[in-house]
Amino acid sequence: MNWLLRGTLSAALLAIGTAGAMAEPGVTDDKIILGAVDPLTGPPSLLGKAHSLALKVWQADVNARGGINGRMVEIVFEDDGYVPARALQGLKKMIEVDDIFGLIGTSGSSQLAAMMPLINELGIPTLNNMAVNSHHFDPPLNPLFVVGPTYCQEIAAGMKYLVEDLGLKDGKYAIVYQDDEFGDDVRCGYLAGIEKYGLDNVLEVKFKRGQKDFSAEMLRARAAGVNVLVSGGVVAEHSILLKEAAKNRMDITFLGAHSAHLTPVQALAASAGDGYYAADYVPPLTALEVPGVAKFMELTKTYLSDAERDSLNRYSLAGYAGALIFEHAMAECGAGLTRACVIDKLEGLDGFETGGLLGPVTYGKGKRHAPTAVTVLQSNAKDKSFSIVSERMEIE
Template sequence: MKTGLLALSAFLFATTASLAGDPGVTDTEIKIGDVNIMTGPASFIGRAVSVGSKIAAGEINEAGGIHGRKITIVTEDDGYIPSRSFQALTKLIEVDGIFALNGTSGTANVLAMMPLIEENNLPTVVTTAPNELVYDPVRPSVFTIGASYSDAFYGQLKYIHEKMAPAEPVYGLIRQDDDFGVAVEHGYDRAIKEFGVKDAARIRFKKGTANFAAEVAQMKQAGVNVLANGGIIAGAANILGEARKLGMDVQVASVWSEDMPPSVNLTAPAGYDFLVADYVALSGPAIESFMEKAKKYASAEEIAAMNRYTYVTYIGLKALAEAMSQCGKELTRACTVEKLRGLKNFDTGGISAPLSFDNEQQLSGTALAIYQLNAADKTFKALTDFVDY
């Protein structure tokens, strides 16, 4: 009898393992991890990301899930601190047993998690930090949605050069002294070389800098009238505030984080109708349709917290779900990675350009639309359709 029970236990274990595949999968559930900025000054980004995953999971689960398995999102806070990102993902893998990862925080944060992602062949969709350092070199299980900061700034400066530039343009760059800032400067440098314009000043600052009086005064003295503003949120607002104090007449290219309502509330008082380039729609039928879905799966408070990061995380989980669905009932990480790698022209409903990861960098959603702020009413208008730069 003992032998029979052992044999039966072994059979049941083997059957369950066969059905479950890799960690994070049972016959009823798929656990998707989310490492995010849920506390601290940038927590409004993390909350928006989490809402995007929640809406996508709700929609997928209501439609029957992935071959009967419902998606569960497991979120860990990293406070935007890379060392905490590593710890958070360690917990998600070792304690929660996630199958894949959809929330990846900032650039330095996802880079800190890369050893764990690679070691576990963890299917990962990067939706918040499309920096070149994330996909170059390519990691086999990592798929990135979004244009690079480099292309975003190049695209804006190209539009300014061709459509808006003063008769004698003088360019200037101010950017963070980190990996993000390096990417911004790559786009700026590309524009300077291609357009043959005057490069008057390049200034770096430490992350967390609040007073930019000296830096902006240097820009003013150099005669800058086209500014690549590589500050983020409060930093970007403080830079523009100083420019207004000095009476600078300047065309401004900004990071896509500056099209979020909290950022606009900080920057609009300076009165500059700055540009942003974004790889997701900010308005129009696609966003109207998304907002209707959101009402079904998110609370009024969560909807109020949504921004562009909500949209991109939503399409990230939808793409991941499509790949998992293609694997059938025998779901594994290896199969999911393979199906993501073959994903082509996945329709996002107009939230972004269609997604295709069938390229050497496993990168998609790179097409950008250029938008301009109306500082008076804090709205953005589209200046271009989605374009690859």
């Protein structure tokens, strides 16, 4: 082989090697492939379907606007049924088969925990806005960004509202909470409020996940004179507790985390679901005075059917807001889109606005949690809506 042929071959091999080294998973000249793991079947599908519909709306809208620096967005969805092992299995499939670039749907708290080691190992830029727990960011993982307050922070803010706005400092307080990380996080916020305001904590009751009968627990609460109750349930438990309180003719102020901000809770509780409070970091779907809500709801008229629009809930707004954050970071990277660049751009966010869907979003070096702010909502069971009743409370 002469020197010219050898030189040409060496140059070709170098070019191939360089192109291979530069290739980024899920990115081509005209496409970006993203992944989302959501519970799309079973009872938790109430959360996952609403979240995935919002991502579909964002995908359709961003592509209608020309994509991200000319690249169209494609989202691959995997159903984990709210089972951690299935969440990890779905992520592996999206990596090995679909070749995803990033992850913008992470299912529940335990489901994300199961995926975290692989996310960290491969450096997959990931945004979690579905279920926020402190172990998602403490200690921080470089590629994983969390937006929204923890349940602990939500309930602590809700307790502040009960005392400072409703004047319930002299109430008899109780908490009924699920025996898992979620329930412990709700209890964390409850106890923070108890300690901060010197409240009378007369009863704490832990229950098994999936429990359907709370008659004994509410009889204990009535006997203890409870008139303020914090619910550490996920969805159905709120309504059962409310109905038991009504059955026992208890005059009670009820507070739940953002999972209580769902019309199915109102529907299950019927008339007992009127007037309860929920702490949340996104506004109601009906808050059209909020620019981000108005824009999202207008987009849904174009991209969703009437039946799909009926399935929207607060998880839709959280999902849409998260997608806007991820879009901004990808757009900032320009044509040279890489995972490392997106992680860097997310880390650099300082007061990023989402049209009022969330409070200002800020990350930083070693900071992977943006707790944003909390508002308290009140249930209007008759018209299946929620009203904003507090000012936006910044997380301390």
